[in-house]
Amino acid sequence: MESKILVTGGAGYIGSHTLVKLLEEGYDVLVLDNLSNSKLETLDRVTSITKKKFEFIKGDIRDKNILKEIFKNKSINSVMHFAGLKAVGESENFPIKYYENNVLGSIVLLKEMALAEVKTIVFSSSATVYGQHSNNRYDEKTPTKPINVYGKTKLIIENILRDIKNSDDNWSIGLLRYFNPVGAHSSGFIGENPKEKPNNLLPYVAQVAAGLREKLFIFGDDYPTVDGTGRRDYIHIEDLSSAHVRALDYIQKNKNILFTVNLGTGRSYSVFEMINAFEKVSGKKIPFKVVERRIGDLAEFYADPSKAEKLLDWKANFDIKKMCEDTWRWQKNNII
Ligand code: NAD
Numbered sequence: 475m476e477s478k479i480l481v482t483g484g485a486g487y488i489g490s491h492t493l494v495k496l497l498e499e500g501y502d503v504l505v506l507d508n509l510s511n512s513k514l515e516t517l518d519r520v521t522s523i524t525k526k527k528f529e530f531i532k533g534d535i536r537d538k539n540i541l542k543e544i545f546k547n548k549s550i551n552s553v554m555h556f557a558g559l560k561a562v563g564e565s566e567n568f569p570i571k572y573y574e575n576n577v578l579g580s581i582v583l584l585k586e587m588a589l590a591e592v593k594t595i596v597f598s599s600s601a602t603v604y605g606q607h608s609n610n611r612y613d614e615k616t617p618t619k620p621i622n623v624y625g626k627t628k629l630i631i632e633n634i635l636r637d638i639k640n641s642d643d644n645w646s647i648g649l650l651r652y653f654n655p656v657g658a659h660s661s662g663f664i665g666e667n668p669k670e671k672p673n674n675l676l677p678y679v680a681q682v683a684a685g686l687r688e689k690l691f692i693f694g695d696d697y698p699t700v701d702g703t704g705r706r707d708y709i710h711i712e713d714l715s716s717a718h719v720r721a722l723d724y725i726q727k728n729k730n731i732l733f734t735v736n737l738g739t740g741r742s743y744s745v746f747e748m749i750n751a752f753e754k755v756s757g758k759k760i761p762f763k764v765v766e767r768r769i770g771d772l773a774e775f776y777a778d779p780s781k782a783e784k785l786l787d788w789k790a791n792f793d794i795k796k797m798c799e800d801t802w803r804w805q806k807n808n809i810i
């Protein structure tokens with residue numbers, strides 16, 4: 475039997491785009507997702523885009539029996555681990571839910587991987603593990619001190635993976651710290667589809683442009699930045715997913731390693747710059763109102779992506795215009 479990649483959380487935003495890339499590269503894939511924040515229809519759309527088949531199991535990473543079955547019967551050789559909860563605000567209000575889903579879920583998964591001798595994993599971490607620093611350009615040596623529960627869960631999982639690697643050199647592990655993923659597949663078939671009111675800037679802007687929301691609330695214009703709004707390193711989802719395939723390829727070829735890399739573009743944009751770019755590509759006016767700063771927001775941070783560029787021979791290619799164009803195409807088509 476061919477060996478397969480297990481993609482946890484493969485029906486979600488980043489997972490589904492990476493699934494497209496994996497299938498296009500010829501990987502055999504099994505998706506495990508409990509659909510708590512995604513829809514089955516997304517997976518049908520992945521099939522329409524790629525014209526390729528893959529297996530899907532609806533299930534939870536905290537369910538060791540499902541994992542045992544998968545590792546016993548499906549010839550898995552590597553795992554891409556996207557499954558997790560990601561809403562920063564919710565994580566502060568419901569810490570147990572976050573520790574249980576993200577940390578406990580990862581422990582159950584890692585234990586079953588170890589038992590099945592599957593020791594190759596790419597993990598979705600986040601730039602939020604860094605917290606606040608005086609220098610806005612974060613490289614991987616920037617100390618980690620997350621300021622919210624969500625970020626703490628990511629750092630705990632990273633540390634568990636480091637400890638596992640220290641105890642058993644046969645593991646190959648890629649820790650990918652994403653900056654701000656945005657955009658959608660260029661087909662307009664899949665994209666980010668928040669079930670609730672969007673927390674993140676670009677999905678909110680897109681919904682305002684589409685007339686689904688009246689105006690954008692800008693969280694503060696008194697930051698020490700050029701126009702007073704927060705600046706972030708937005709990275710196109712297709713660039714982010716390509717990096718995953720490179721990371722997987724790297725750990726499959728270079729056994730017994732653990733690496734940590736930032737995935738970003740290396741430059742930041744302000745809220746006003748994003749609004750202007752979106753207005754240009756959509757031809758829509760984005761009404762806004764400046765309100766209080768959002769608790770926990772930082773003025774600016776962006777990636778030093780040079781390590782990922784060197785190690786994975788990868789670079790983010792898509793610019794802010796393409797990020798807005800693809801988001802807008804997806805928003806206009808978004809009926810799921
Ligand atoms: P998403 O919510 O769209 O996707 C996560 C998927 O995991 C969903 O399909 C959900 O149903 C599934 N899932 C959640 N808990 C599960 C469980 N216990 N068992 C099985 N499936 C489960 O989120 P996303 O934006 O695609 O994020 C993917 C990963 O990347 C997450 O781990 C997230 O924390 C991380 N990340 C996201 C961002 C971002 O801005 N989107 C930034 C940094 C890191």
Ligand code: UFG
Binds near residue numbers: 601690
């Ligand atoms: N913003 C607004 N109005 C909104 C939403 C956002 O003004 O309605 C502003 C924020 O204040 C910030 C910028 O737009 O200045 C970006 O905010 P996002 O919520 O889009 O992104 P964050 O950087 O706050 O957080 C994101 C993810 C986190 C992840 C972090 C780092 O939501 O999960 O990037 O990777 F941890």
